[in-house]
Each structure stands twice: as C-alpha cells, then as structure tokens.
Amino acid sequence: MRRQNLALVLSTVAASGPLSRAAVAGRVGLTRAAVSSLVDELLGAGLLVEGETQASGKAGRPGRALALHDRGPAGLGLEVGPAHLGACVVDLRGEPRVWHRVPALNRSRPAEQVLGELAELAAASTREALALGLRIEGAVLAVPGVLGPAHDTVEHAPNLGWHGVVPAEHWPAALRAPELENEANLGALAELWRGGEPADTLVHISAETGIGAALVIDGRLFRGAAGYAGELGHVPVHTDGPRCSCGARGCLEQYAGARAVLRAAGVRGTHRDPVAALVDRAREGHAPTLAALTRAGEAFGTALTSAVNLVDPAAIVLGGAYTELAPWLLPAMTTELTARVRVRPWDPDTLRPSRLGRRGPLLGAALLTTQRVITDPARLWD
Known part of the structure; x- marks a missing residue:
C-alpha cells in the first residue's frame, strides 16, 4: 500500500x-x-x-x-536511424538536459561499427548528465524496425540493413546495454507525455525512409499478440504494385517513403536527408515534387482508412521527419480519408501534425525511464 x-x-x-x-x-x-x-x-x-x-x-x-527535482534520477534515450545517431538525457520533469543528434550514414555500415559509435555517444552523454547532478536510471534505444519478443533482438530493420542483430553483443561491457523499443512506439509515447496531445486513443505515424506507426488505446501502447503491431509501411495500397523490401507488392512505403517520393519526383542523386530535400523542392514549387507528395498523401489516406474503421482513433498524428512535409501531405490525406471513411463520422481535425517532429522517438526513449520512476518510485530502492 x-x-x-x-x-x-x-x-x-x-x-x-x-x-x-x-x-x-x-x-x-x-x-x-x-x-x-x-x-x-x-x-x-x-x-x-x-x-x-x-x-x-x-x-x-x-x-x-x-x-x-531537476537533479537525481534521469533517463538516457538513444536512437539509431538510417542517417543519424542520437542521445539525450531528460530529468524527472521531462526536460531534456543533454541533447545530441549527429549525422551518420548507418544503412551502409556494419551494425557493430554503428553501435560502437552510439556507445561512445551514450558514454559522453552520461558524463554530461553527471556534471549536471543527474543519475542515469535506465537507457532505451529507439530502433526503426521489428523487435524480437524479448526486446533484445532487432529482427528486421531493412532501412538499416539489420537482420537478427543483438545490440547487447556489440555493447561495451563497461556500459549497461540499453533496452530496445520501436521508434514509432516511442514517438507516440512522447506525444502523450510531452507533446500536449489530448487524445489517449490515437494512431501515431513515424516516417522517413521507412514508415512505421504506433497504436495507443486508452493511453497504453497496443503491441499486438506477438509485438508486431504498427507496420503501416507494409500495408498494401495497390496489390499489383512494385516489389517492396519486405517481399510483398504495393506496400505503402513504395509510394510514400521518402526515397520513393524522390524517385517519383524525378529527383536524382543521394541525399543524406531525403525529407529535407523534398521540403526544399516543395517550397520552390517544383511541380513534379508537389505531384509526388500529393500521390504519397493519397496512399497514406488509403492505408489509414482501415485503421480508422477498425480502431476509431480520436487522433491521427503525422510525426517523425514527415512532420516537415505536413503542409503538402495532409491535404491529400484528408481528401482521401474523407472520401473513404463512410461508416462513422469523420472529422478532418482528427488528422494533425506532431508537435515534436523528429525529436519524438529520441525524447520518448529517454522519457520511458523517468515515467517508470514516477509511476513506481520505490523501484529505486528495491
């Protein structure tokens, strides 16, 4: 008691x-x-x-x-994405006290090398936190992929090229290996805890090179029977469409993933930040890019229709890097959802951009530890 x-x-x-x-x-x-x-x-x-x-x-x-207290227990969040590494520390108030996001082309490098650099970033962030009077009580790593049932293995992260990777096996013995969590799930939790999102039943979309989603019901993550819920990027939009990296055809990622949109827009070359490249061209009024973004928004709307009809969410939040593309994606998404959602009242205001954007998954990774402390402080002296 x-x-x-x-x-x-x-x-x-x-x-x-x-x-x-x-x-x-x-x-x-x-x-x-x-x-x-x-x-x-x-x-x-x-x-x-x-x-x-x-x-x-x-x-x-x-x-x-x-x-x-603004000192004492704190959470360490870590993130590995296709083109960046991240680390942050938040205090009990949920305030970020240490923040690092560094460019790194991880999709073309061995997992061991990527995790070694991330461990160095984690160690540096921990030292900075200690200097601020903060004590790391737990570390969580945000990963853009499917995790194993025990949350110790990255089973499938195609945009990193990781399959069956166990991060703890590549983590220095001097540092406690982080807990793993899907980045879309963490983005959704950050939206609830720090994004000012009033809805407690929502679909949160986290998109960049790949597209993931998290389903929150009554303020709790819904993981599915085996933990695989939320793979929005592999919902079929056109069953006879192009082959996806997952092996199926016509998946949403083939129409709305950042690199797919760049191809559709006729934009050539390798981009360290494909979303930023799309934003630049959209702002310039580049007609092929605007058309490609409209088609991507329509594909999103088609894929999300089933989620709306099945779950009846109070909010659909467009998060991750795609928050920056919201001005060009949301109109087509809204049009498509309005046309397709017929069995229930549809309020266009249900669909909105994230307030946290790219910061969401990394912030959520750090907040997961501090929220656990707040909901069970006795864990600190068990």
Whole structure:
C-alpha cells in the first residue's frame, strides 16, 4: 500500500505541480499526516524538492510548493536511424538536459561499427548528465524496425540493413546495454507525455525512409499478440504494385517513403536527408515534387482508412521527419480519408501534425525511464 501511495503522490505532483502538501492531500484523498510522511520519503530520495512558499488564498500558514527535482534520477534515450545517431538525457520533469543528434550514414555500415559509435555517444552523454547532478536510471534505444519478443533482438530493420542483430553483443561491457523499443512506439509515447496531445486513443505515424506507426488505446501502447503491431509501411495500397523490401507488392512505403517520393519526383542523386530535400523542392514549387507528395498523401489516406474503421482513433498524428512535409501531405490525406471513411463520422481535425517532429522517438526513449520512476518510485530502492 505504501508503494502505491508513494507513486500516487509523486504522480500527482508530476501532473499538477507545484503543489503544497495540503493540496496534494486534497487531490489524492489521503490524510495530511499520511501525505507528509510520504513526501518526506520522496524528498529524502531526491525525487521532490520543496520550494518557495505558495499562497493558498485561505487563512492560516501558506504551504511550501512541492515540485519534481531537476537533479537525481534521469533517463538516457538513444536512437539509431538510417542517417543519424542520437542521445539525450531528460530529468524527472521531462526536460531534456543533454541533447545530441549527429549525422551518420548507418544503412551502409556494419551494425557493430554503428553501435560502437552510439556507445561512445551514450558514454559522453552520461558524463554530461553527471556534471549536471543527474543519475542515469535506465537507457532505451529507439530502433526503426521489428523487435524480437524479448526486446533484445532487432529482427528486421531493412532501412538499416539489420537482420537478427543483438545490440547487447556489440555493447561495451563497461556500459549497461540499453533496452530496445520501436521508434514509432516511442514517438507516440512522447506525444502523450510531452507533446500536449489530448487524445489517449490515437494512431501515431513515424516516417522517413521507412514508415512505421504506433497504436495507443486508452493511453497504453497496443503491441499486438506477438509485438508486431504498427507496420503501416507494409500495408498494401495497390496489390499489383512494385516489389517492396519486405517481399510483398504495393506496400505503402513504395509510394510514400521518402526515397520513393524522390524517385517519383524525378529527383536524382543521394541525399543524406531525403525529407529535407523534398521540403526544399516543395517550397520552390517544383511541380513534379508537389505531384509526388500529393500521390504519397493519397496512399497514406488509403492505408489509414482501415485503421480508422477498425480502431476509431480520436487522433491521427503525422510525426517523425514527415512532420516537415505536413503542409503538402495532409491535404491529400484528408481528401482521401474523407472520401473513404463512410461508416462513422469523420472529422478532418482528427488528422494533425506532431508537435515534436523528429525529436519524438529520441525524447520518448529517454522519457520511458523517468515515467517508470514516477509511476513506481520505490523501484529505486528495491
């Protein structure tokens, strides 16, 4: 019971702080004496701080404001993408205190080399965090691919060229190997926790070279029976379409993936950041690019129709790098969904761009640890 009450008090301050002890007691339904004892324990563990006097507007002694500590426990987020590596550290308040995103053409390099460089970035970020008074309580790695049931293996990440990769086998012994999670899932969680997304049932799209999605139902990730839910990029749009890297034909990625859009636009050459190249050409009014983006938006709308009819989400959030393409994708997506969704009322405002954009997966990776601490602080002294 005490473990649950510690979590209740800390979660209340996290959601609504700064709050006085009396205000916390009023919100959680415990006595002031019980809350005071729990608060003292959380203060002693370095999870809360008691700051300036907070006026209550009522007679009597004003309370001191409780808030999450900006030092102490923190989460380390890591990310490997086709063209970048990332690392960030967030404190209990969810504020990024360390942030690194560096270019790296990972799709053409061995996994061992990529993970070695990522480990160096993780170690440097950890040192920076320590200098800020932060203590890393866990590390999570965002990966653009399908994970094994135990979340220790990247079974299939075609845009990295990874198949059956176990990151822990290539991680330095001096560093704790990170937990693995799909980058689309982490982008969705970041949207819930830090993106200001009011809906708790949503489809979150994370797109760049590949296209993934995450389904959140009542504020919880839906993973599917074996953890493979969310492969939006391999939903068939045209069954007789071009062959996909997965082996099937006509998958969404063949029409709406960044490199597929570049090909459709007739843009040649290798681009370190294909989305940025598309944005530049769209802003210039490059007609073939605008047409290709319209076709990509139509393909997205076709693929998402089934999700809307099956799940009835309160929001569809276009995230990842494709947030930057929202001005050109969303109109065609909206038109297609409006034409196809007939069995339920369709509100075009359901579809919207992410507030976090490319930052989402990396931020979500770091937040996963701090959210676990907030919902179960006793885990720190088990």
